[in-house]
Amino acid sequence: MDNNYSQRPRKRISKETARKRQLTALSVIALIVLIIVILIAKGCSKDRSKESKGSSNTNANIITTTTMPSTEPIVTTITEPVTETTTLDPEAGAFKMQKYTYQLNVGETETAWIDEYPAGSGEADERWSSSDDSIATVDSYGHITAVAPGECYITVRSALHPEQEAQVKVKVFDDTGSIQTPQT
Numbered sequence: 001m002d003n004n005y006s007q008r009p010r011k012r013i014s015k016e017t018a019r020k021r022q023l024t025a026l027s028v029i030a031l032i033v034l035i036i037v038i039l040i041a042k043g044c045s046k047d048r049s050k051e052s053k054g055s056s057n058t059n060a061n062i063i064t065t066t067t068m069p070s071t072e073p074i075v076t077t078i079t080e081p082v083t084e085t086t087t088l089d090p091e092a093g094a095f096k097m098q099k100y101t102y103q104l105n106v107g108e109t110e111t112a113w114i115d116e117y118p119a120g121s122g123e124a125d126e127r128w129s130s131s132d133d134s135i136a137t138v139d140s141y142g143h144i145t146a147v148a149p150g151e152c153y154i155t156v157r158s159a160l161h162p163e164q165e166a167q168v169k170v171k172v173f174d175d176t177g178s179i180q181t182p183q184t
Contacts, residue, residue: 094118095126095156095166103171104136104146112142112154112168121158129155136170146172149179 096116104110114126128138132152137145144154151171158164173179 094164095158097156097166097168099168100166101169101171102144103173104144105173105175106146106148109143109145112138112144112156114142114156114166118158118161118164121160121164125159127157127159129157131155135172144168144170146170148172149174151179 095114095118098113098115102110102112112128117123117125126140126142128140128142130136130138130152131154132150133147135146135148135150135152136154137147138154139145142154142156149172151169154168154170156166156168171179
């Protein structure tokens with residue numbers, strides 16, 4: 001049998017094209033090796049940061065004393081915990097209210113809105129109180145209810161940081177528009 005296989009002729013490439021392909025392959029391999037080295041370095045640095053975090057919270061004082069008969073010093077290590085003190089920035093830790101004054105008639109209800117909470121606190125952390133419950137009351141959500149004519153202050157405080165607070169002035173008027181109750 002006559003097998004006339006016709007093979008496709010191989011395409012010849014120039015030396016320049018072969019060199020470009022080699023450089024491209026070498027660049028890809030170098031990039032892969034670089035990525036592996038970076039990942040290994042990051043993995044090692046995470047382990048070291050964990051070790052340093054654990055040891056940074058203590059402060060060791062070394063006291064060396066010697067006794068006459070022995071030539072080797074006795075080393076005593078006293079470990080004292082480091083206490084960190086933080087001061088609260090009053091500007092960064094204050095409640096920011098939408099309104100600081102409310103004018104209500106007896107029986108009306110208004111809600112005091114907080115625009116910004118102190119750092120580290122939130123809605124569940126707020127504590128509301130009235131300076132005079134006989135004039136206006138407030139519930140745990142900031143709903144102010146006018147009870148009798150007069151003026152009082154509603155205060156919101158952070159439960160975690162009681163020194164962080166804001167006050168809202170409430171003026172309660174009677175049906176005639178007077179803030180004072182007539183005295184008999």
